[in-house]
Amino acid sequence: MYKFVYPLYSYYTMAEPNYNEDSIRSLDWKEHIRLRPGMYIGKLGDGSAQDDGIYVLLKEIVDNSIDEFVMGSGRTIEITVSDQKVNVRDYGRGIPLGKVIDCVSKINTGGKYDSKAFQKSVGLNGVGTKAVNALSTNFMVQSYRDAKTKKVEFSKGEIVTDHPVIDTTQRNGTAITFYPDETIFRNYHYIPDFVESMIWNYVFLNAGLTINFNNQKYFSERGLYDLLHKHADVESVRYPIIHLKGNDIEIAMTHGQQYGEDYHSFVNGQHTTQGGTHQAAFREAVVKTIREFYKKEYDAADIRSSIIAAISVRVQEPVFESQTKTKLGSQNMGPDGPSVRTFINDFVKKELDDYLHKHPDVADALLKRILQSERERKDIAGIKKLANDRAKKASLHNKKLRDCKVHFNSTHDKRYETTLFITEGDSASGSITKSRDVDCQAVFSLKGKPLNCYELTKKVVYENEEFNLLQHALNIEDGLDGLHYNNIVIATDADVDGMHIRLLMMTFFLQFFPDLVRAGHVYILQTPLFRVRNKKETIYCYSDEERKKAIEKLGSKPEITRFKGLGEISPDEFGLFIGKDIRLDPVILKDQTIKHLLEYYMGKNTPDRQQHIIKNLRIEKDEVNPEELKAEESTAGAAEEPAGDNLDVA
Template identity: 85%
Template sequence: MAEVNYDDDSIRSLDWKEHIRLRPGMYIGKLGDGSAYDDGVYVLLKEIVDNSIDEFVMGSGRSIEINMSDHKVSVRDYGRGIPLGKVIDCVSKINTGGKYDSKAFQKSVGLNGVGTKAVNALSNIFIVQSYRDGRTKIAEFAKGELVRDEAEKETSQRNGTAINFTPDDTIFRHYRFIPEFVDSMIWNYVFLNSGLTINFNGKKYFSERGLYDLLTKNTNAENLRYPIIHLKGDDIEIAMTHGQQYGEEYYSFVNGQNTTQGGTHQAAFREAVVKTIREFYDKDYDAADIRASIVAAIAIKVQEPVFESQTKTKLGSQSIGPEGPSVRAFIGDFVKRELDNYLHKNPSVADALKARILQSERERKDIAGIKKLANERAKKASLHNRKLRDCKLHFDDNHERKQDTTLFITEGDSASGSITKSRDVMTQAVFSLKGKPLNCYGLTKKVVYENEEFNLLQHALNIEDGLDALRYNNIVIATDADVDGMHIRLLLMTFFLQFFPDLVKAGHVFILQTPLFRVRNKKETIYCYSDEERRNAIAKLGVKPEITRFKGLGEISPEEFGLFIGKDIRLDPVILKDANIKALLEYFMGKNTPVRQQHIVNNLRVEKDDETVNPTIAEPEPLAQSA
């Protein structure tokens, strides 16, 4: 190997925007194309909105306006407005901002002064305008470079700040904003800030009861075992209940930030609930039986929080402030006092909670035998598991690429073979189905252990005891775009929604888009994902291009498949729009075959020569929407 010179000329100093653009992952996590709720484009939006929320928390501005198209965003708040002389510095100089002054911003989400600068550096266009005391200042940037600096002038607008930005499409390739993800983000903002109004694309968001409203929106009242317990104190708010679903479901927040990966506060809450309930009933119940089917939300405020990354999805703080108690003690004392008092004052809720625990205990013991045998089989199979072609990195590893870890679930050996040969062996794994999986709707969790394929899939994902040790960030259903492929998608989504709904709600499940057509001539090849793209490709390439219709994934060569699962991968997220999972599954996957058959007859569409004969008939509501 040739020797590389390492001298004075090897050392470079990057300015603020160059470093952000060179290493964007350090500032906003994964990049993505907007198909996942934690993709970078949503982090950009959140960084801007967080500043507006901090203004509200400090008592300035009770409303925020957000407008969004597929590629552009504008945010206008009515807070104090950035001091006009510092508008440019606040959005373009690292280590410049108001949040270093603890008196100006107490218990703020963003404390490092980087967020807005990252948005600026990673945007094609970034325009900031501050309104303050009858005067205004506007500045415009392109990829962090100042391109317009207008002098201050008078204005009749109310105080506040307006930000408009368009993410850089050379960094966020093929990106688009999906409104459902933004809708969920905004609801969380208003749940955590009672009295705040956010207007998003003309829709008003408002909450009076905070986390109580959050659980009400995200659960179905018919499935709850007892009314929602809602407890509030200084710097802490909790809402909890038990439902009918499998697993545990938590919504956790720190200073208004949705900590989707939990952290010290969520772990402390789970521990405190178990301890308090054991002491209340004076029974040493198994922790898994107490927490089975729990649905809970916890929000705390921490002075100078420590997060495990710039994206702030996991709390690392051990105390609630420099001189305050530990997070564990703070939450433990609150839950012990308030939950214990509540159960004493509401004996009917205490009885219902006890009944739910005893039911979980019976269910756990009922499947203990088959679970043990199934786990032993899975352990042996894992050594020579022909269904799983694993990758080297996993989501529970402490590695910078863990966000890319993906499991493709394929139908048949031909499709899995093509993906296996073209995948990235570091981050992409393949699980091959032997055919159509079992329709598990209405069955108990025992079937997960009795059905070898489901059990091996469960162990491949490592989700038997929750999502804490999930091995892949993205679970991608890769089936043919035909009737059989669609059926397999539904059967797999039924499995996940029936037994692991938190996997879907947390945004880990996707549908792989693969091209329907290949249009090419001697000079250029275009892959098309729809009829519209096919027509555009034909128009672009001219007279009589070669057109290939892909009927199945197995027909696509490994070389071509590599183009569709690499940096340009197209994924449709599975987004659960309706909290009533039971009703959705019962209609689409239950035993009401005549009802579904009649629905198909009544809504039959016939297409001919790209013209729909009956285009006015409404489509049925999907089981889970692929955005």
């Protein structure tokens, strides 16, 4: 069996005097995966981020089914996901029955090494399914092939039941069911929106494929055109979507009204969220082609400003920068193929240039967008320089930022844990600052309620000192490549003012840095509303329902404290809420366009919002257990809620 050799101490470790042969251990494949899961699936997480490990597990299984479709077998994939259970059934060729165990439990074993069987697949290293197996408390694989079926059940990579081959009437294909291990993925749950986004990408990239997810059908006829049509605000795009297809490459692009650049890049059906050589080549090729078409050296930033684009390429034996395959590192399209840069540049130069010549209306609209970006850039050039000079001076003694040692744009092991807490006021920021992990958690303190920047231009980012300092703290002025923190967490009180600050901060990000939200970097911090305790146990409750359960568990007369604001929570307690058990609500962009979303919530007295409030306004009376109320009243120093009716605005 293949084994990983892992030294218990570094060769250079001087602190261990007995470093000898006994200090070296050999781990089998499943032990190594469970000991170092980050090497195989990136970060772990609880499912609140779209790149958390539980989504990587699902992707690894679905990727195999997609590869079957790409090779011409199986046009339908069925996926069922509950909070903790995943089932994937495809109708491809099915794993050869004699190799079912090997394909899911022997490292570096699979059909992807045979380039004739899988020309341009996503998985090449024979690791993905084995990682899912090792990191699941229950893992079942069943192959259907030529009227025979073979089923095997595992737990944490160990065979539990090896069923014999029997006859079947089921169609060819493979079924896999797994339950991620709760000891590794603590308090995890699947968020349907993240799974749905993944599935949409699969069908956009594989025209003709049908995926049934939790009994809902997903299908695309026009590939990347449909992807852009779904993600772009069709009412504000400057010209119709340009859709170009060739051998091993597909591109869709347009320009909108938003700030920044919005790219969706893929390699062999894999969503490369961090881009790579193909995305860099595309950005370069677009600038070069447009300059040559208009015969003028426009600034690259003006050409790419507000671009919305998707690019998909098929590469033989792709090289990714990690097992999670979020960034392409390949320089060539294949062992004997051209460079990625040359291939994409040649395609864009010919196809985009031809398209613009054939569609002068599109060429005219594109030119107007470039000239508008140029005017906007020159308009803010002066204030931008002054603001950046101020920010550089302030960065040496930035009273608003308590920075951490590790940044996301580094290669440190903790880069995925890097977090910036945006807090309201000095008391809340003080509590977080004292209890944070100084290696990877930073704090940015707001002075008060930030400016409502809805419908304002990006000039305000430089004119408003607080926004400018925040922009520099995040290092996102020129895009997300240098982003300092993987998680931007809005940490405000759970009251009306706190909710308002959340909306104002989300408006800032959506208005000027929407890529930050789309990439899944923005969150809302959940903090407990109640502390219920007796002499033996303390329970923190995040809702009224949890409070009632805690009172029931602890029995009569527990001490109940209602936290009115983050500043009331002691640093020692705060450390419990921002550590390994941190609860985060991701800010997720659904099908609504940013323009309509901001207009609805942040516009001035919009009729739609007024009608929504009127229709959903309801008055609910608390149902309080007399014993519970008595217990609360007897609690010395406990903060009580006002008696009477509560107003709940849905």
